[in-house]
Amino acid sequence: xxxxxxxxxxxxxxxxxxxxxxxxxxxxxxxxxxxxxxxxxxxxxxxxxxxxxxxxxxxxxxxxxxxxxxxxxxxxxxxxxxxxxxxxxxxxxxxxxxxxxxxxxxxxxxxxxxxxxxxxxxxxxxxxxxxxxxxxxxxxxxxxxxxxxxxxxxxxxxxxxxxxxxxxxxxxxxxxxxxxxxxxxxxxxxxxxxxxxxxxxxxxxxxxxxxxxxxxxxxxxxxxxxxxxxxxxxxxxxxxxxxxxxxxxxxxxxxxxxxxxxxxxxxxxxxxxxxxxxxxxxxxxxxxxxxxxxxxxxxxxxxxxxxxxxxxxxxxxxxxxxxxxxxxxxxxxxxxxxxxxxxxxxxxxxxxxxxxxxxxxxxxxxxxxxxxxxxxxxxxxxxxxxxxxxxxxxxxxxxxxxxxxxxxxxxxxxxxxxxxxxxxxxxxxxxxxxxxxx
Amino acid sequence: xxxxxxxxxxxxxxxxxxxxxxxxxxxxxxxxxxxxxxxxxxxxxxxxxxxxxxxxxxxxxxxxxxxxxxxxxxxxxxxxxxxxxxxxxxxxxxxxxxxxxxxxxxxxxxxxxxxxxxxxxxxxxxxxxxxxxxxxxxxxxxxxxxxxxxxxxxxxxxxxxxxxxxxxxxxxxxxxxxxxxxxxxxxxxxxxxxxxxxxxxxxxxxxxxxxxxxxxxxxxxxxxxxxxxxxxxxxxxxxxxxxxxxxxxxxxxxxxxxxxxxxxxxxxxxxxxxxxxxxxxxxxxxxxxxxxxxxxxxxxxxxxxxxxxxxxxxxxxxxxxxxxxxxxxxxxxxxxxxxxxxxxxxxxxxxxxxxxxxxxxxxxxxxxxxxxxxxxxxxxxxxxxxxxxxxxxxxxxxxxxxxxxxxxxxxxxxxxxxxxxxxxxxxxxxxxxxxxxxxxxxxxxxxxxxxxxxxxxxxxxxxxxxxxxxxxxxxxxxxxxxxxxxxxxxx
Numbered sequence: 029x030x031x032x033x034x035x036x037x038x039x040x041x042x043x044x045x046x047x048x049x050x051x052x053x054x055x056x057x058x059x060x061x062x063x064x065x066x067x068x069x070x071x072x073x074x075x076x077x078x079x080x081x082x083x084x085x086x087x088x089x090x091x092x093x094x095x096x097x098x099x100x101x102x103x104x105x106x107x108x109x110x111x112x113x114x115x116x117x118x119x120x121x122x123x124x125x126x127x128x129x130x131x132x133x134x135x136x137x138x139x140x141x142x143x144x145x146x147x148x149x150x151x152x153x154x155x156x157x158x159x160x161x162x163x164x165x166x167x168x169x170x171x172x173x174x175x176x177x178x179x180x181x182x183x184x185x186x187x188x189x190x191x192x193x194x195x196x197x198x199x200x201x202x203x204x205x206x207x208x209x210x211x212x213x214x215x216x217x218x219x220x221x222x223x224x225x226x227x228x229x230x231x232x233x234x235x236x237x238x239x240x241x242x243x244x245x246x247x248x249x250x251x252x253x254x255x256x257x258x259x260x261x262x263x264x265x266x267x268x269x270x271x272x273x274x275x276x277x278x279x280x281x282x283x284x285x286x287x288x289x290x291x292x293x294x295x296x297x298x299x300x301x302x303x304x305x306x307x308x309x310x311x312x313x314x315x316x317x318x319x320x321x322x323x324x325x326x327x328x329x330x331x332x333x334x335x336x337x338x339x340x341x342x343x344x345x346x347x348x349x350x351x352x353x354x355x356x357x358x359x360x361x362x363x364x365x366x367x368x369x370x371x372x373x374x375x376x377x378x379x380x381x382x383x384x385x386x387x388x389x390x391x392x393x394x395x396x397x398x399x400x401x402x403x404x405x406x407x408x409x410x411x412x413x414x415x416x417x418x419x420x421x422x423x424x425x426x427x428x429x430x431x432x433x434x435x436x437x438x439x440x441x442x443x444x445x446x447x448x449x450x451x452x453x454x455x456x457x458x459x460x461x462x463x464x465x466x
Numbered sequence: 467x468x469x470x471x472x473x474x475x476x477x478x479x480x481x482x483x484x485x486x487x488x489x490x491x492x493x494x495x496x497x498x499x500x501x502x503x504x505x506x507x508x509x510x511x512x513x514x515x516x517x518x519x520x521x522x523x524x525x526x527x528x529x530x531x532x533x534x535x536x537x538x539x540x541x542x543x544x545x546x547x548x549x550x551x552x553x554x555x556x557x558x559x560x561x562x563x564x565x566x567x568x569x570x571x572x573x574x575x576x577x578x579x580x581x582x583x584x585x586x587x588x589x590x591x592x593x594x595x596x597x598x599x600x601x602x603x604x605x606x607x608x609x610x611x612x613x614x615x616x617x618x619x620x621x622x623x624x625x626x627x628x629x630x631x632x633x634x635x636x637x638x639x640x641x642x643x644x645x646x647x648x649x650x651x652x653x654x655x656x657x658x659x660x661x662x663x664x665x666x667x668x669x670x671x672x673x674x675x676x677x678x679x680x681x682x683x684x685x686x687x688x689x690x691x692x693x694x695x696x697x698x699x700x701x702x703x704x705x706x707x708x709x710x711x712x713x714x715x716x717x718x719x720x721x722x723x724x725x726x727x728x729x730x731x732x733x734x735x736x737x738x739x740x741x742x743x744x745x746x747x748x749x750x751x752x753x754x755x756x757x758x759x760x761x762x763x764x765x766x767x768x769x770x771x772x773x774x775x776x777x778x779x780x781x782x783x784x785x786x787x788x789x790x791x792x793x794x795x796x797x798x799x800x801x802x803x804x805x806x807x808x809x810x811x812x813x814x815x816x817x818x819x820x821x822x823x824x825x826x827x828x829x830x831x832x833x834x835x836x837x838x839x840x841x842x843x844x845x846x847x848x849x850x851x852x853x854x855x856x857x858x859x860x861x862x863x864x865x866x867x868x869x870x871x872x873x874x875x876x877x878x879x880x881x882x883x884x885x886x887x888x889x890x891x892x893x894x895x896x897x898x899x900x901x902x903x904x905x906x907x908x909x910x911x912x913x914x915x916x917x918x919x920x921x922x923x924x925x926x927x928x929x930x931x932x933x934x935x936x937x938x939x940x941x942x943x944x945x946x947x948x949x950x951x952x953x954x955x956x957x
Contacts, residue, residue: 039543044577047548051576063575065517065584068623102626102941110953218640222621225638225922255921256640289638290939312635315621321605322615322915324622326851327922328638333944358621371948380621391571394619401550401573405619411550459954 041413048402048414052387056081058091069100070313071380071390075360082430083385083423088362096363097465103313103332104364106465108458111441118443124436125446128375130213131281131305133350139212139281141172141375143432144447145365148356148379149195149217149285151179152202153230153239153251154317154394155383155405156412162420163382164188169421170428175215175377178228178253180242181207193283196273198227199253201243208276213306215283216269218256221310221357223319224287224328227255231318231395236407263298270303281305283354288312288334293341300342300351308377309334311357315380317405318395331357332371339372339452360384362434372452385427386420499654500687502715502910504613507903511875511893513607514589517570519553519563525581526560548577595878597810598848603872605849606908610873613907615914630811630818631852633941639924655920656927657913659689659863661757661840662779663801682779683840684756688913689857689928692719692905693806693844693865694739694759696885699876699892702729707901708870709736714902715909720759720804720865723747739783742767748774759783759804763795772799781842786822787813789829796835804842805861808884809868811846819846820859827860827933836933848872850915857931858938873908874901 034042055063056077067073078095082088089095097105111117118124130139147163154177161184163174168191175193176185180202185192194211196203208214219225230239232250240247260266270282283306284299286292296307311331312324335355342348355368356377365376384390387402399406403414439447442456450456533544547554552567553574554560560582574582593603608616627633662683669678692708705721712719712735721731723738724747732753740748741761748771757779758771771780781802782795792803805826811819823843830836843861847853848869856864868882875893882888920928923937931937949955 036540036542039537039540040546043537043543043546044548047577048573051579054579055576060579063572063579063584065570065575065586066572069625070621070623100624100626101628102945105626107952219638225640225924226918286640287638289640290936295640313622313626316619318617318619320615320617320915320918322851322918323922325624326855327636327919329635329939329944330626333939333948336948387576388620389572389576390620390623391569392618392620392623393569393571395617396569396619398550400619401571454949454952457952459949459952461954461957 037410041410045414045416048387049419052080053084056084056089056091056093058093066389068390070098070358071360071384072099076384076389079360079381079384079427080387083427086426086429086433088430088434096361098360101462101465103330103358104360104367106460106462107332107367108460109363109366109370109438109442110456110458112443116443118440118445120440122440122445124439124444125448126432126435126439128352128447130352132352132374133305136305137212137279137281143170143172143428144369144375144435145378145428145431146172146193146354146375147174147382148315148377149175149177149193149197149215150317150379150383151177151195151230152182152242153179153234153407156403156407156415157182157184157238158412158415158417159383159386159404159420160185161188161417162386162415162424164192165417165421166424166428167191169425172428173213176202176207178202178217179230179239181210182242186210195285196269197253198255198257199243199251201245201251201253205276208273208280211277211280213281213283214273214277215285215306215308216257216266216273217285218260219285219287219310220316220319221287221312221314221328221331222316223323224289224312225255226320226323226327228253229318233397234395234399234407236409239407263302266299267302274303283308285310288328288331288357290329292329292334293337296338296342296351296353297345297347300347304351306352306354307338308354308356309338309373310377311355314357315383316394331355331359331368335368335371335373336452336454343452362431363438365431366435366438366450367457369447369450370453370457372454374448374451382424382427385423386415500657500716502613502688502906502913504907504910505903506613507611507900507907509607509611509875510895510897510900513875514587514593515565515568516587516590516604517568518565518585518587519568519574520583520585521560521563522581523561529578529581548574548582593878594872595881597846598868598872598878598882602849606869606872607875609850609911610904610908613910615911615918627941630820630846631849631855634820634855634858635939635941636854636858636919636923637937637939638922654926655917656929657689657916657920658685658687659929660685661802661842661862663840664838666835666838684779686717686863688715688717688909689861689863689916690715690853690909690912691717691737691842691863691865692870693867694720694722694885695867695870696882696888696890698889699871700725703896703898703901704874704892705729705731706898707874707896707905709733710898711902711905711909712736714906717909718757723751727751737781740767740771745770754778757781757802763791763798765798768798768800781840785814786819786826786843786845787815787817789825792826793829793833793835796830796833796839801838802840802842804844804865806843807845809845809882809888819843820855823856823859823861824935831933850912851919853912853916854919854928854931855938857928858934860933862929862932869908870905873904875904 062073074094078089078093128144167174178197189210193213195215197217230251237247284304285308312328355373359376394405398408403411537543593600660683664681665679708719720737727750737757739759759781782800783804786805786807807819813822844865876890879889
């Protein structure tokens with residue numbers, strides 16, 4: 029099709045799509061240096077650029093971009109691995125097993141994923157439908173999962189339903205019997221790390237007619253996900269929720285997503301005894317479409333502190349072997365995934381990292397006006413077209429590939445042949461001084 | 467609409483409008499939720515944007531020509547801009563970018579790396595000082611401009627933790643407490659605190675009537691007062707702003723006695739700060755304050771004030787640091803303490819305000835006297851998050867200092883460490899109405915953020931937060947618990 033047969037709107041979108049993709053390709057090459065205003069303490073310019081590069085090549089960068097740690101001065105950025113000397117590394121001939129089970133109880137459906145990560149819940153409304161589809165497509169190719177988030181289950185995801193987790197959150201937006209029946213895993217979101225104890229708020233500007241239909245609400249009216257579940261005021265009430273889901277879909281595994289209060293260990297134990305297969309802990313430095321800045325910084329603890337606490341508590345209770353502990357909230361790189369596992373998780377849940385792979389600059393304007401100017405966290409009909417599903421799915425797949433390579437390499441250097449052997453191995457970690465990390 | 471009278475009354479600050487209603491007005495019998503009225507108050511002095519957009523003009527002209535050719539003169543396509551916020555939407559587009567529209571998304575520079583660059587604005591880096599960072603000034607200005615809670619997308623961007631307030635997190639509750647609906651308006655969360663003195667217990671005579679000492683407290687609906695301003699900004703206009711803002715918000719402002727007399731200011735929302743040097747000026751005070759603040763301990767002055775203003779509560783302004791001295795002053799009759807660190811949150815011995823507050827609170831707890839006294843605090847409390855943290859550490863309320871100045875767009879001239887030596891420059895176009903609105907907006911925003919923290923913690927009364935260290939998490943403790951045993955930790 030030449031330019032004359034397309035509308036001006038189509039041409040404008042094509043023009044900017046092309047320019048953006050060119051930019052995502054050019055910047056990590058460092059010919060122009062690093063964009064001076066890109067990056068922050070957690071996601072440095074190098075981390076963002078290296079994620080773009082990995083999403084393009086499927087390989088970790090070799091041009092000097094720092095792709096392992098950020099500059100936050102704490103947590104994952106202070107931890108490193110105590111690698112063996114090279115002569116003790118596992119040879120390339122040894123196959124490294126990165127798979128993890130998502131049900132460690134002796135009963136119920138067996139589900140295993142070949143990589144120790146899956147996609148976090150990001151709702152339709154907070155992100156665009158093409159991005160949702162791309163995440164599902166990538167999950168299908170990699171035989172892992174993505175999650176609907178709270179905004180309902182777009183029909184276009186049905187083709188990938190074996191790889192889509194249905195999330196039930198406090199607003200119950202788009203939760204129907206069918207969407208629970210589709211799901212191999214149902215996730216109860218009790219709290220979100222970035223806004224723990226506060227619920228959610230989808231601003232009116234993002235509630236387009238399509239979003240409103242999906243969420244069974246009114247267009248252009250802000251939507252609140254209250255906090256907490258108004259049907260759950262005790263751990264026994266939570267059991268009632270699990271029973272309800274199991275009645276609708278007896279095959280489904282149950283995941284419980286919680287934030288990180290001081291008693292997170294007890295919350296994890298309670299979740300286990302109420303039937304959860306997966307306890308998903310979302311640390312306070314996780315992503316969000318919109319949250320008060322005070323909540324992101326001040327409320328609840330970072331994931332690095334919560335994981336060892338929960339892991340040890342589950343061990344002491346004698347139930348660690350029956351719980352799958354997934355970590356999210358500030359996991360940016362393959363190294364972070366491995367560190368989270370060494371601190372006690374079984375695997376990680378990726379959210380922001382996936383968006384960065386698709387071009388997010390972490391500008392934080394997701395909730396402003398028409399939404400993300402890169403077409404990721406938006407429901408704006410024009411901006412959404414900047415992200416094409418196949419292009420995005422391919423980039424996510426490439427990022428997964430790069431993470432797979434790096435995780436295998438980390439295990440090889442630690443002399444481990446399975447990621448399951450890394451769980452809780454804090455003895456394989458090093459704590460770097462502030463000077464060493466600069 | 468003309469501004470309310472109390473903004474313009476100049477010398478005397480009239481009572482709040484609500485109280486001027488006729489007696490038995492039906493509203494007086496209605497339950498009224500505390501509310502700070504917000505209204506946009508845009509900056510009156512230039513305020514630097516975070517970013518600056520630079521475009522290579524020659525490159526842009528060439529590019530536009532190429533685009534016009536490529537799209538066969540289709541101007542809509544050729545001239546379509548890579549910014550959805552209007553940076554290039556001025557009359558000459560990218561030839562004169564509108565920096566003030568830039569939100570730092572970087573889409574322009576991603577699309578056109580060779581032509582557009584976005585830089586951190588150097589002017590912005592000059593805001594505040596080494597403690598009050600440009601980002602914190604930015605946040606205060608947003609809060610004072612809009613009255614809103616700063617909300618953004620994406621996750622937290624800052625350092626992992628750090629010294630002082632940054633190494634402290636507040637708790638949240640997952641499911642088990644039914645009080646958290648308050649932030650969505652269904653259940654009330656109280657931010658009111660009491661100031662004054664309470665007896666440790668009540669005594670009754672044989673007839674059942676209370677005897678002995680009774681509680682002498684007054685309540686403020688928000689745990690924030692205004693501290694005495696630094697000498698370099700004391701002027702009639704500035705004091706009018708602070709006094710009027712305190713009145714509207716139903717809180718209190720500590721103001722220097724000399725200036726009160728000089729500018730003939732009065733009102734029950736004013737707490738005169740009295741030092742030994744201006745004790746004689748007490749005779750010129752034109753009103754009976756609810757509370758008088760003693761600037762450092764002086765027994766003679768204390769007795770004099772107690773004699774002359776028997777109805778007023780006396781508060782002692784005291785450096786944060788020596789807990790023994792505080793208890794000594796308790797035994798001398800002081801029940802309200804205003805504990806002060808410098809503007810960077812450091813006590814005389816160089817320790818940070820967080821530890822000093824905990825120590826002072828702990829000393830009264832240990833002595834079994836904590837519930838009898840009120841602890842107010844100032845210094846180093848410069849962000850909304852610091853209020854709940856300071857209260858958890860043991861304060862009843864805080865008194866704002868430098869954030870008021872930042873809200874009023876005062877420029878920090880060098881390092882601003884203390885009240886006497888710091889220099890600030892207020893905007894020339896400062897007006898009382900604008901100033902009051904900015905302060906009100908700031909208070910509304912901070913109160914809403916306090917509600918968020920209380921809501922998340924499952925508490926419906928800020929008084930329950932006082933000294934509740936168990937509902938806080940400290941980086942040092944968490945790190946020790948999580949990383950002990952990891953090679954290199956603690957070395």
